[in-house]
Amino acid sequence: MESHELARASPRGLFQTGVMDVITLILSLVILAISAHLLFAGNYPNAPPCIKGWIPWFGVAFEFGKSPLTFISQARDKYGPVFTVVAAGKRLTFVTLHEDFRTFFMSKDVDFEQAVQEPVHNTASISKESFYKFHPACNTLIKGRLTPGNMAQLTDHLCEEFNDHLETLGDQGSGGLNELVRAVMYPAVMSNLLGKYNSPGSPFTMEQFKEKFAVYDEGFEYGSQLPDMFLREWASSKCWLLSLLGNMVVKAEDETSSESGNRTLLQHLVTLITDKFLPNYGLLMLWASLANAIPITFWAVAFILSNPTVYQTAMEQISAALKDQDTRKTKVTAEELQQMPYVKWCILEAIRLRAPGAITRRVVKPLRIQNYIIPPGDLLMVSPYWAHRNPHYFPEPEEFKPERWEKADLVKNVFLEGFVAFGGGRNQCPGRWYAIMELHMFAALILFKYDVTLMDPLPKPSNLHLVGTQQPETLCTVQYRHR
Numbered sequence: 001m002e003s004h005e006l007a008r009a010s011p012r013g014l015f016q017t018g019v020m021d022v023i024t025l026i027l028s029l030v031i032l033a034i035s036a037h038l039l040f041a042g043n044y045p046n047a048p049p050c051i052k053g054w055i056p057w058f059g060v061a062f063e064f065g066k067s068p069l070t071f072i073s074q075a076r077d078k079y080g081p082v083f084t085v086v087a088a089g090k091r092l093t094f095v096t097l098h099e100d101f102r103t104f105f106m107s108k109d110v111d112f113e114q115a116v117q118e119p120v121h122n123t124a125s126i127s128k129e130s131f132y133k134f135h136p137a138c139n140t141l142i143k144g145r146l147t148p149g150n151m152a153q154l155t156d157h158l159c160e161e162f163n164d165h166l167e168t169l170g171d172q173g174s175g176g177l178n179e180l181v182r183a184v185m186y187p188a189v190m191s192n193l194l195g196k197y198n199s200p201g202s203p204f205t206m207e208q209f210k211e212k213f214a215v216y217d218e219g220f221e222y223g224s225q226l227p228d229m230f231l232r233e234w235a236s237s238k239c240w241l242l243s244l245l246g247n248m249v250v251k252a253e254d255e256t257s258s259e260s261g262n263r264t265l266l267q268h269l270v271t272l273i274t275d276k277f278l279p280n281y282g283l284l285m286l287w288a289s290l291a292n293a294i295p296i297t298f299w300a301v302a303f304i305l306s307n308p309t310v311y312q313t314a315m316e317q318i319s320a321a322l323k324d325q326d327t328r329k330t331k332v333t334a335e336e337l338q339q340m341p342y343v344k345w346c347i348l349e350a351i352r353l354r355a356p357g358a359i360t361r362r363v364v365k366p367l368r369i370q371n372y373i374i375p376p377g378d379l380l381m382v383s384p385y386w387a388h389r390n391p392h393y394f395p396e397p398e399e400f401k402p403e404r405w406e407k408a409d410l411v412k413n414v415f416l417e418g419f420v421a422f423g424g425g426r427n428q429c430p431g432r433w434y435a436i437m438e439l440h441m442f443a444a445l446i447l448f449k450y451d452v453t454l455m456d457p458l459p460k461p462s463n464l465h466l467v468g469t470q471q472p473e474t475l476c477t478v479q480y481r482h483r
C-alpha cells in the first residue's frame with residue numbers, strides 16, 4: 001500500500017534510469033523546434049494571451065508540470081478567461097467560461113480523435129490508421145451497450161462480484177481505503193464488463209494484475225507524452241497487460257456465439273475490430289473503465305465517512321432499502337438503488353468535487369472564442385475540476401453538499417447545470433451511467449456489510465495530474481468490522 005501511495009506522490013520516480021536520455025532528447029528537440037516555434041501561430045494576431053516562458057519549444061513545461069491545476073487557476077486570474085500555455089512543443093488553449101463550453105463540445109472546428117490519437121498511440125500502441133478507422137464504431141458500440149436502459153442487465157452480476165470480493169476482506173481488519181477499493185473493484189468491474197472467465201483466475205495472477213495495472217495507471221499521463229524507452233517499468237507493465245488482454249480476446253472469440261444480450265463488451269469488440277490491435281482496444285477500454293471510477297469511489301466513501309450527518313442520512317436510506325438482508329450475500333437491485341437517492345447524490349457530489357483536471361479537443365479550423373481567434377493545431381482545453389468550482393453554478397463550491405443534487409432531474413438522467421465531469425457532445429463519456437450505478441452500488445454494499453471507520457483525516461487531492469480525476473495525496477486508513 002505505502003509503496004503505491006509514495007509512487008503517486010513522486011511520479012518522477014518513474015524516470016529513474018532514463019533522466020539523461022530525456023534531457024538529451026529534449027535539448028535536441030529544443031534546437032530543432034526553434035524555427036517552428038517562431039512560425040507557430042504567427043499568423044493569428046488575435047490569438048489569446050500566450051504563456052510561453054523564455055525557452056523556445058519547452059515553454060513553461062516545468063512550472064506547468066509541477067502542479068497543472070494550480071497553474072491553470074493562477075493563469076486564469078492573471079490573463080483572463082482564455083489563455084494559451086506553451087509546454088513541450090504543445091499549445092494548450094484553456095477556455096474557462098461556461099458560456100464557451102458549448103463551442104468546445106459542439107463546434108465542427110474542433111476534433112476529439114485528432115486530440116487523443118497520439119496519446120492513444122503512446123499508451124495503447126494502436127496505430128494511427130487503426131485508430132481513425134475503428135474509433136468511431138467503437139465509441140458507438142460502447143455507448144449503445146451502456147445506456148441507462150441496459151444497466152439492469154449488469155447490476156445482478158456486478159452485485160455478486162462485489163459481494164465475493166468484499167467477503168475476502170474477512171470479518172475485521174484495517175488498511176488503506178484506496179487499496180481496499182482497488183482490491184474489490186479491479187476484479188469485479190473487469191469481470192462484469194470484459195467477462196468472468198476471462199478474468200485472471202488464480203490469486204497470484206490477480207495480485208500481479210493489480211500491481212501491473214496500478215503502475216500502468218500511475219504512469220499513464222507521462223506514458224501518453226513520452227515514448228516507451230523513457231519509462232521502462234511503465235512500458236513493461238503495458239506489455240504485460242497487453243498480453244493478458246491477448247489471452248482474454250482468444251477466450252472471448254471462442255464465446256461470441258452466446259446471445260447478443262449476454263455478451264460482454266469485449267465479446268462485442270471482437271466482432272467489430274478486425275485488425276491485430278484488438279487486445280490494445282481491450283486495454284484502452286479496461287483503463288477507461290477503471291482509471292476515473294476507482295479514485296472517485298475512494299473519495300465518495302471517504303467523504304461519507306468523514307461527515308457524521310451525511311453518514312447517518314446515507315445509512316438510514318441504505319438500511320431502509322436493504323432491511324434485514326443477509327450481510328454476507330446482500331442483493332442490491334436497480335429498484336433498491338432507486339430507493340437510496342441520497343446515496344446517489346453523495347456519489348454525484350464526489351464526482352463534482354474530484355472531476356477530471358482537463359479534457360481536450362484539437363482545433364482544426366480557426367475558431368472564435370470571446371474576441372480571440374484560436375489557431376488550428378492548438379489543443380483546446382476545458383477543466384471540469386475548475387468548472388465545478390464556479391460559485392454561480394455551485395454555491396460554496398468546496399463544500400461536500402449532497403443536497404445540491406436534489407434540484408437535478410435525475411429520473412430523466414439530467415445533471416445539474418454546469419456539471420461537465422463526463423465531458424460533452426459526441427464524445428461524452430459513454431460509461432457515465434455505468435460509473436454512477438457501480439459507485440452507488442459499491443457505497444451501499446460496503447456500508448451495509450461493514451461498519452467502517454476512518455482512522456486518518458480526509459486527505460487532500462493531489463494536484464500533480466491533469467488527465468483524469470485526482471488521487472489522494474496521503475494514505476487514508478480505515479478500520480472495518482463485518483456487521
Ligand code: HEM
Pocket residue numbers: 139142146193285288289290292293296351355356359360421422423424425426427428429430431432434435469
Ligand atoms: C466517475 C467515473 C468516470 C468519469 C469522471 C469519466 C469521465 C470521462 C471523460 C471526461 C471522458 C472524455 C469526454 C470528453 O472528452 O468529452 C471520458 C471518456 C471515456 N470514458 Fe469515462 N469516465 C468515468 C467512468 C467511465 C467508465 C466506468 C467507463 C466504462 C465503463 C468509461 C468509459 C469511457 C470511454 C470508453 C471513453 C472514451 C470515449 C471516446 O473515445 O469517445 N468511463 N470519460
